[in-house]
Amino acid sequence: MWSLPKLPIPRTADRNRILDQDRISDIPKPSQDRDLVALAKKGDKAAFEGLVKMYSKYVYTTAFFILRDSHEAEDVSQEVFVKVYLSIKGFRGLSSFKTWIRKLTVNTCIDKLRLKSKHKDKKVSLDKITEDYEVVFTKFSHSLEKNFFRQEAVKEVLNIVVNMEESYRIPLILRDLQDYSYREIADLTKKPIGTVKTNIHRARKIIKERLKTYR
Amino acid sequence: MNNVNKYLKIARDAVIKPEERMEEKILDRISNIDEEEKERVLDERFLDFLNKSNSRTYQLEQKIRSHPGVSALGIIFILGIIALLAYIARTVFTEE
Numbered sequence: 001m002w003s004l005p006k007l008p009i010p011r012t013a014d015r016n017r018i019l020d021q022d023r024i025s026d027i028p029k030p031s032q033d034r035d036l037v038a039l040a041k042k043g044d045k046a047a048f049e050g051l052v053k054m055y056s057k058y059v060y061t062t063a064f065f066i067l068r069d070s071h072e073a074e075d076v077s078q079e080v081f082v083k084v085y086l087s088i089k090g091f092r093g094l095s096s097f098k099t100w101i102r103k104l105t106v107n108t109c110i111d112k113l114r115l116k117s118k119h120k121d122k123k124v125s126l127d128k129i130t131e132d133y134e135v136v137f138t139k140f141s142h143s144l145e146k147n148f149f150r151q152e153a154v155k156e157v158l159n160i161v162v163n164m165e166e167s168y169r170i171p172l173i174l175r176d177l178q179d180y181s182y183r184e185i186a187d188l189t190k191k192p193i194g195t196v197k198t199n200i201h202r203a204r205k206i207i208k209e210r211l212k213t214y215r
Numbered sequence: 216m217n218n219v220n221k222y223l224k225i226a227r228d229a230v231i232k233p234e235e236r237m238e239e240k241i242l243d244r245i246s247n248i249d250e251e252e253k254e255r256v257l258d259e260r261f262l263d264f265l266n267k268s269n270s271r272t273y274q275l276e277q278k279i280r281s282h283p284g285v286s287a288l289g290i291i292f293i294l295g296i297i298a299l300l301a302y303i304a305r306t307v308f309t310e311e
Binding site for chain 2: 049052053056057058060061064065070073074077078079081082083085086087090091092094095100103104107111133134135136137138150151153154155157158161176177181182183184204207208211
């Protein structure tokens with residue numbers, strides 16, 4: 001068992017400089033974080049803050065699509081980074097850091113959903129999401145007009161996904177947005193692999209039908 | 216369905232804009248972790264996740280389970296190479 005890092009994190013000038021940057025960066029590429037991860041493993045707090053800056057929106061977005069609630073997504077985001085902070089020294093790098101944090105986020109969200117389903121009426125998950133959310137695209141093409149219509153269509157697709165019932169939404173998000181294999185989704189959701197494939201197919205069909213009525 | 220797949224692919228690059236100061240809240244929470252939270256966070260499920268993510272054997276097993284067709288082809292190919300080498304070795308020793 002690895003030793004835990006010392007706490008707390010002091011408010012350094014580097015930290016404030018990093019937090020003051022407003023620019024939304026691209027989705028992090030694995031090669032960009034390698035140095036930060038190596039430094040964070042040695043206990044470099046500024047490097048860890050850099051990882052928070054790099055991945056917080058990504059973690060939040062993943063959590064939001066699964067949980068459909070901004071407060072819960074924020075809570076999960078905090079919990080994920082707490083877990084990362086407490087365990088990063090033991091991270092061996094068999095997968096990329098992005099993959100690792102993605103899986104950690106999904107696992108944390110699934111655990112939260114399981115806890116919720118024990119305490120709440122399952123019909124709640126069928127309600128439409130009522131809170132507003134803003135979708136931001138991190139990659140832009142040169143054709144602005146084409147880009148605009150495509151982005152609007154993607155926003156509508158995401159809106160349809162977020163309002164789907166859990167049995168369709170979760171497998172679709174894991175497969176098409178998070179690149180999980182059917183086997184991984186079946187293991188995570190504790191459903192047969194056939195059911196997972198059927199639900200994903202149905203979810204895509206729902207999106208296609210609702211996009212037609214949208215136009 | 217092609218358009219749906221295309222839009223979902225683009226959606227991978229979309230992020231939801233979080234509330235202001237989310238990063239600061241994360242760092243504040245990390246600064247204030249107490250023993251109770253450590254125990255709650257470092258539960259059995261998380262430790263199991265950590266062990267699996269750091270295990271080469273488990274990662275390989277997952278890859279084989281996720282791609283059974285490719286794995287089977289790979290095993291057949293390796294067995295074929297071994298059989299070929301065995302045949303060549305047998306032929307060479309028989310000639311001698």
